[in-house]
Amino acid sequence: MKKTRIIVAKPGLDGHDRGAKIVAMALRDAGMEVIYTGLRQSPSDIVNTALQEDADVIGLSILSGAHMRICDRLLELMNEKGIADKPVVVGGIIPHDDVEILKKKGIAEVFGPGTSLKQLEQRIKELAEKK
Amino acid sequence: MNRNDLLSGDELSVSKALTVVESDRVAARSLIGSLPEREYYVIGITGSSGAGKSTLVNWLSVSFSDASRTAVLAIDPSSPFKGGAFLGDRIRMNRASRSGKILIRSMASRGMVGGLSPSVFDAVELLGRCGYHYIIVETVGVGQAETDIVNLSDVVVLVLAPGIGDEIQMMKAGIMEIGDIYTVNKMDIHGADQLANRIRSVLDLADVKREIVKTNSLTGTNVDRLYQLLIGELNRREKSGKIEESRQRRREIAELNTAFSALKEAHSRGVKLEAIMECINRLREDG
Numbered sequence: 513m514k515k516t517r518i519i520v521a522k523p524g525l526d527g528h529d530r531g532a533k534i535v536a537m538a539l540r541d542a543g544m545e546v547i548y549t550g551l552r553q554s555p556s557d558i559v560n561t562a563l564q565e566d567a568d569v570i571g572l573s574i575l576s577g578a579h580m581r582i583c584d585r586l587l588e589l590m591n592e593k594g595i596a597d598k599p600v601v602v603g604g605i606i607p608h609d610d611v612e613i614l615k616k617k618g619i620a621e622v623f624g625p626g627t628s629l630k631q632l633e634q635r636i637k638e639l640a641e642k643k
Numbered sequence: 644m645n646r647n648d649l650l651s652g653d654e655l656s657v658s659k660a661l662t663v664v665e666s667d668r669v670a671a672r673s674l675i676g677s678l679p680e681r682e683y684y685v686i687g688i689t690g691s692s693g694a695g696k697s698t699l700v701n702w703l704s705v706s707f708s709d710a711s712r713t714a715v716l717a718i719d720p721s722s723p724f725k726g727g728a729f730l731g732d733r734i735r736m737n738r739a740s741r742s743g744k745i746l747i748r749s750m751a752s753r754g755m756v757g758g759l760s761p762s763v764f765d766a767v768e769l770l771g772r773c774g775y776h777y778i779i780v781e782t783v784g785v786g787q788a789e790t791d792i793v794n795l796s797d798v799v800v801l802v803l804a805p806g807i808g809d810e811i812q813m814m815k816a817g818i819m820e821i822g823d824i825y826t827v828n829k830m831d832i833h834g835a836d837q838l839a840n841r842i843r844s845v846l847d848l849a850d851v852k853r854e855i856v857k858t859n860s861l862t863g864t865n866v867d868r869l870y871q872l873l874i875g876e877l878n879r880r881e882k883s884g885k886i887e888e889s890r891q892r893r894r895e896i897a898e899l900n901t902a903f904s905a906l907k908e909a910h911s912r913g914v915k916l917e918a919i920m921e922c923i924n925r926l927r928e929d930g
């Protein structure tokens with residue numbers, strides 16, 4: 513039986529991952545296999561992990577404000593490595609105006625601060641199945 | 644997945660093949676069967692949660708990868724509740740991951756209470772046939788997983804550390820049967836020497852000759868010594884025929900696992916036990 517595998521990664525230099533861990537645990541409790549990478553992962557680290565783990569979905573938690581730069585580089589590297597088909601979702605603190613821009617670039621979903629764990633779980637399942 | 648890509652060890656193809664291995668055991672067997680056998684070694688790393696196994700593998704895998712192609716399978720338990728898993732070994736494996744030379748794959752134990760998922764046996768065989776010469780398997784050593792890792796591996800390192808209850812664990816009967824080499828990790832922490840002495844006396848009492856290495860996996864101290872011991876042990880076992888025994892055992896278990904999956908699948912589709920038994924009897928009569 514195929515299980516949903518998701519990477520929860522914390523790119524950038526901001527130093528705590530409490531939020532990302534809570535999300536990771538919730539997704540685990542929803543029956544997913546969550547590959548947790550820890551702090552300070554570069555886009556290249558994350559792409560390497562996604563490739564080796566054959567993740568269905570890549571989840572990023574970004575609080576640093578550097579989401580544009582990180583996502584640009586990530587999507588570029590995913591293309592290079594032949595894994596552009598994997599959906600990327602972003603959570604954290606993303607200004608409202610940036611959400612559409614990120615989606616246009618190819619980010620599958622942006623979870624704002626008001627998103628419930630239930631909604632998050634639902635959407636990730638959808639994306640994993642669509643893939 | 645192209646066969647040539649698999650044979651040349653193309654990471655993306657191998658990674659996708661591992662997903663097949665994990666999701667469909669029967670497809671896994673035919674995929675593996677389509678690739679020629681190759682020689683490979685399985686190094687089992689086991690011990691209590693928090694002993695520092697992942698941190699150790701972060702260094703050890705780099706030593707192996709300097710010698711030949713190396714892969715790491717990092718196995719964590721699935722949660723009994725809905726079967727999800729938190730796979731966090733990569734947190735400690737940045738160095739190995741960034742070396743760009745090591746395939747690291749996290750796997751959940753999937754429904755086997757305490758034990759290893761049967762697909763781990765297929766996963767190592769697939770990796771071996773894709774040209775990975777050294778396959779390091781990290782598992783949490785509890786219950787059934789302890790014997791499973793012995794059955795899976797050519798050599799097993801038991802990692803212990805001070806301050807996490809291993810002092811008491813050491814007194815447990817049978818602990819001497821798990822490790823071929825003992826590592827007392829966290830040698831920088833108070834109690835490491837004591838723990839090492841304790842292991843030494845338990846082994847002496849049982850008249851078992853084993854190496855004990857103290858390591859610091861934060862700095863990599865003595866990991867090279869552990870690596871040298873492992874290489875020496877693998878060579879010795881190759882010469883004495885023990886490696887061939889391990890290979891046979893792995894093959895046998897993998898086959899039994901697949902047979903069991905196939906039976907289970909047939910059974911779930913309504914094939915009656917009587918029919919299955921009859922079929923088996925007929926095969927037996929035919930020789």
Ligand SMILES: Nc1nc2c(ncn2[C@@H]2O[C@H](COP(=O)(O)OP(=O)(O)O)[C@@H](O)[C@H]2O)c(=O)[nH]1
Nearest residue numbers: 692693694695696697698735828829859860861
């Ligand atoms: N002081 C010290 N801490 C270590 C050492 N090796 C690992 N650790 C720490 O021990 C904790 C558990 O390590 P981890 O590799 O995840 O253990 P595992 O559960 O056995 O895989 C982490 O916080 C590591 O940083 C060591 O040699 N010395």
Ligand SMILES: [Mg+2]
Nearest residue numbers: 696697732781
């Ligand atoms: Mg670990």
